[in-house]
Amino acid sequence: MRTPIAKSWPIVHPVRMQGSSAGDSRETLQTPVLTDGDVVLRVATERDADAMTAGLADFETARWLISVPHPYPHEDSLAWICEVVPTGWQSGKQLWFVVADATTDQFLGEIGLRDVDRSAAMAEVGYWLAPAARGRGAARRALQLLVAWSFDDLGIERLDWAAMADNWASRAVAEAVGFRFEGVRRSRAFRISDATRHDECVMGLVRGDLSL
Numbered sequence: 001m002r003t004p005i006a007k008s009w010p011i012v013h014p015v016r017m018q019g020s021s022a023g024d025s026r027e028t029l030q031t032p033v034l035t036d037g038d039v040v041l042r043v044a045t046e047r048d049a050d051a052m053t054a055g056l057a058d059f060e061t062a063r064w065l066i067s068v069p070h071p072y073p074h075e076d077s078l079a080w081i082c083e084v085v086p087t088g089w090q091s092g093k094q095l096w097f098v099v100a101d102a103t104t105d106q107f108l109g110e111i112g113l114r115d116v117d118r119s120a121a122m123a124e125v126g127y128w129l130a131p132a133a134r135g136r137g138a139a140r141r142a143l144q145l146l147v148a149w150s151f152d153d154l155g156i157e158r159l160d161w162a163a164m165a166d167n168w169a170s171r172a173v174a175e176a177v178g179f180r181f182e183g184v185r186r187s188r189a190f191r192i193s194d195a196t197r198h199d200e201c202v203m204g205l206v207r208g209d210l211s212l
């Protein structure tokens with residue numbers, strides 16, 4: 001069953017897709033605020049930086065994220081919030097949200113789309129939660145919101161998902177939202193923090209899966 005979502009469009013960072021001309025609103029990709037009443041997806045601000053650094057510095061987070069250095073420098077959070085995320089929204093190729101508590105706005109983690117190809121209507125999801133935010137279904141709720149927005153508003157037809165094959169918590173979250181197991185790519189995940197290789201599980205979600 002689809003999660004009922006409340007969507008508002010007070011634009012946190014209004015951005016214009018590259019190549020669009022002034023006044024051409026068709027090309028403008030706005031950053032929405034999505035909520036189901038329990039979690040909210042919104043764009044990161046500098047106020048999130050300390051909590052982001054603490055979450056990513058935790059080994060239990062970093063071990064599952066192949067491109068996160070360990071130890072994790074605070075400057076990387078600031079660069080992510082101030083440069084990488086806005087650039088991603090501007091180009092339309094990476095669309096990242098903070099997952100926050102809908103009541104307190106406390107930072108819980110991050111979720112987003114990478115490798116967004118709107119002409120092919122495909123993207124890959126990614127997410128992580130700070131250790132204290134786990135175990136209450138926040139990742140599942142956040143992923144449901146992201147999936148609904150991707151299909152309903154972005155016109156995505158297929159979402160990719162990939163993780164280290166033994167990341168059972170992340171697999172459970174994706175499967176709960178409807179992603180289907182598609183296989184294991186041997187030695188495909190290269191973790192930069194310790195330069196080790198891991199088998200990678202891949203899953204996918206296509207529009208037709210949502211109506212089954």
Ligand SMILES: CC(C)(COP(=O)(O)OP(=O)(O)OC[C@H]1O[C@@H](n2cnc3c(N)ncnc32)[C@H](O)[C@@H]1OP(=O)(O)O)[C@@H](O)C(=O)NCCC(=O)NCCS
Pocket residue numbers: 060061062064065126127128129130133134135136137138139140162163164167168169170172173176
């Ligand atoms: C993946 C992650 C976001 C899940 O967060 P969460 O919502 O708190 O997840 P939970 O702890 O509630 O577990 C989610 C599900 O996985 C299950 N699970 C947890 N650990 C498990 C394990 N070792 N083996 C099997 N299932 C497990 C839980 O039982 C739960 O299933 P349920 O909803 O059917 O009860 C979080 O663990 C995280 O941020 N991990 C580090 C970063 C990461 O792995 N990101 C994803 C990379 S693709």
